[in-house]
Amino acid sequence: MVEGTGAERTAAFDAGERAAWAGRSTAYAASFGRLCAHTVPELLAACGPLAGRRLLDVGTGTGAVAARAREHGAQVSAVDADPGMARAAARAVPEARTAVAALPRLPFAPDAFDAVVANFVLNHVGRPRAALAELVRVARPGGRIAFTLWPVPAAPGQALLGRAVEAAGVRRPADLPTLDPAEDFPRTEQGVRALLTEAGLDAAQCRTLAWEHRTGPAEWWSGPAAGVATIGRVVASRPAAEQAEIHRHFLKLSDPFTAPDGALLLPHTALLARAIVPPRSGGPDRTGPDAVRAAGQVPGGASR
Template sequence: MRGRPGSWSGVGAAYASSYAELCRGTFPALQALLGTGDGRTLLDVGAGTGELAAAFAADGWAVMAREPEPSMREVAARRHPGLRAEGGALPALPERDGAYDAVVANFVLNHVPDPRAAAAELRRVARGAAAATIWTSSPSWLWAEVCDQAGLVAASGGRLPAELDFERSVDGFAAMLDEGGWPDPRVRELRWIWRASPEALWSSVEGGIAGAGAYYRALGTRDRDRFRAGFEEVVAARSVDGVLPLEHVAAVGVAYLDPSR
């Protein structure tokens, strides 16, 4: 459920208290695309702390969650003790072909090293439907604004090699999924407001979440102080009733592998 770049090692608790809430913004759209489970099977790939998997389980799906980061699985086990969560990652899942009625990957294909190979793997293990999301407007824009306020040079962010990358747009995502073997992928744009608390945002940075967290951890003490001061300035400018209403934009894609859909 995470955007690139940055290391995700050991950040389960920090992610759960911050960006997990942001990534919930796509849950209703994904649930509407796949419908209620009625006992059907679903695989959540890159499941993070298990929030989406638990939401699908509540909709009647028999859910399996795969998440490669142990600290994420530890949080999932505490929060959702009935959820089956195991290791495993794209582009080499341990499942057999067509193992699940549906497969979902929330904010995973935007940070894998080979998006088309990862999309093809999702398609391989699904027999009924596959759904996925990416950021089309990166959440990192906020931290670039913080750097600007602090007088620091923002990290440029990693990009994939040209032959592996794809345009981060509705059309670009649809084309990439098509090249990854998804039949007639249907993609739309989704916008929502994350009303983020300053505390949650700062905990994500101190916890080392994604690119901003990695950037902050690499700074010296003086520049960390400047970054924090820049953050406080942005909070003062953007806060409304104690929270920051931040617009985020994603592309949501689905392919129905059953011709009856």
């Protein structure tokens, strides 16, 4: 565990998250991308009618949310902290205005959007409350905020890879940052509703989505094998012999989830949060930038 002050731990967590996704847009799309895309229809439905509405997709990844929002007629802007992800989204959804930017500071003026969404993003930021406050800042009064979040405890399918790591006797690397406990909150329906209410939002709701994700052993293993996400950083930190041992346990533990045709049917759950931005009462800081740089114009080493 990374030691230090709260600010130092938060900075280390954010830096670790950037490292977990940097240069891995293709590997993500080939492994966990379809899983994360499953919640997109419900996420967008939480925003109400989208035709002609200004929608911001925060943490767009390879552009699954942005693409579906465009199909519904929304005027889409999309940002991601990783330049490779932003470029992939720009290629997938050329009609969207795509930029490199990271929470908790986005390059938009207050009240710029009718809806702001974030699909599995608040799991990956060091200051979740500040991140939510930024989503609220850029949404207009009466606008919709919607996001998804992985719950704790995780569903059996989501926990499979972590169980394989534990079964192989591999411990989380000591230098792999964890979220500062002071910044954390319960990853439950009640905990998320409290987070929304604490942010001053109206009509706060949170419900659980449940589904079986159909994949294959090779596809599911390809994510951690390529170093994608935190589980990938754990696997990639080990020598080849230990990685092979993790893989062996992964195949063994996959048996209960294996269909007759060899596919994996992995039970997953996600929390879907939605709320409405109330009228402004005092006026927010309106000095934020209102321009977005196109992803193709942002240097690969840009600060995110």
